[in-house]
Amino acid sequence: MKTVKRTKAADKLRCRAEQQLTLNPTAADASRLDDEPMRLLHELQVHQVELEMQNSELLQTRDRLETALEKYTDLYDFAPVCYITLTHAGEISAVNLAGASLLGGVRCRLIGRKFGTFVAAADRTAFAVFLDTVLTGRIKESCELVLLNKRKQPVIVQIEAMATASGQEFRLALIDITGRKNLEAHLMQAEKMETVVLLAGGIARDINDILHVIVGYGACSEMNMTADDPLRVNLDQIIAAADRGANLTKSLLNFSRMQPVNPLPVDVNEIIRDVESFLSMVTGEGIHLEIACSEQRLEVTADRGQLEQVIISLATNARHAMPGGGRLSILIEAVDIDNGFIRLHGFGETGKYAMLSVTDNGTGMDREIARKIFEPFFTSDNGTGTGLGLSIAYSIIRQHNGHIDVDSEPGKGTTFRIYLPLTGTGFDPDEIIPGNARS
């Protein structure tokens, strides 16, 4: 007969079952265990008690498991970190609430979708290599990449990933670091601009002095020349080139000037109305100009001339971006910059602002170009562009304690948004749009 090897736990269970049976008056009489039927009956009763005990333990264990699972599910669902599980083929097999909200979809619709479709095209190869490394390395790996959510907005995330023991799944923990990255980029940009402003200002002053000497001596020499002197043409060229140089250095000096020249209370709507006819001239025939002013007075403390220069510079750029014609829309409204806005955009201080946006439906720019456009001398117009227009605009807006940022998509168009702190009391707080309503 096959002997069954009993474990210690089984022995203990039997012991407990026997004890319980002796307490039960209906149990088989233990003194008659030499009697075979009685012994079998006793055995059966012991097994029955054993089974009842096991059953009750199982029920208790199930309850404990259910409580633990509930706790884990709550933590999983309400964690601020995004948790996503991917199959070996890169399909989403589980996602918590934070993950679903990051990707911008309903949870059940996300299941089965390829996670790679949310990764920005430029980062897809790097992400595939990352998953390979995670799979082969079998240790926790991390990377940063850009996802495009349902609304096709870029979200920069930090990902920590591990493969499961079977290698059949990947567990991903994602943190949205868009705000931090934007803040870092803005700080870097501000520091870079400060250095460039100092450098440009210093160089421009020195070169300007030199150019004045050239123009001055050139003009004197011309005065002493006869009208038909053959060298007069050369001198004209020298003076004209020096004049062009002086214009350039004037722009640089403008750019490096640290304070608005003439800051006065002014309504942003009024500035736009004043330059409207000039803007129509700048944009020309093939471009439809739409202006939507705010109904309320939006007073800021600003140098009117400098703000006009910024608007004209943006409109000129927009015209260049729409060689075949298009639409240029200018919108002015009051916005409330709150902490959510600051986290998302990486700039600003909380408060009420006048927001002026300039939108075109022209060529647009990719992310790489958009990152560089505020740098002095960055231009894609190598014919006549100096690449100073936007760096001057940036400098002017910063000098007014404001912010300028850009949203652009190749082939779709570009929106520049300027935020200037409201200083007047003439605005109606009920009409102010929360800043993150535009994000």
Ligand SMILES: Nc1ncnc2c1ncn2[C@@H]1O[C@H](COP(=O)(O)OP(=O)(O)OP(=O)(O)O)[C@@H](O)[C@H]1O
């Ligand atoms: N609305 C826009 N659409 C597409 N690209 C733009 C737009 N605005 C600016 N850019 C890009 O940013 C670059 C820098 O603009 P910026 O105004 O500083 O210089 P520029 O227009 O090239 O020269 P300048 O303003 O000195 O004549 C442009 O050359 C262009 O590549």
Ligand SMILES: [Mg+2]
């Ligand atoms: Mg320009």
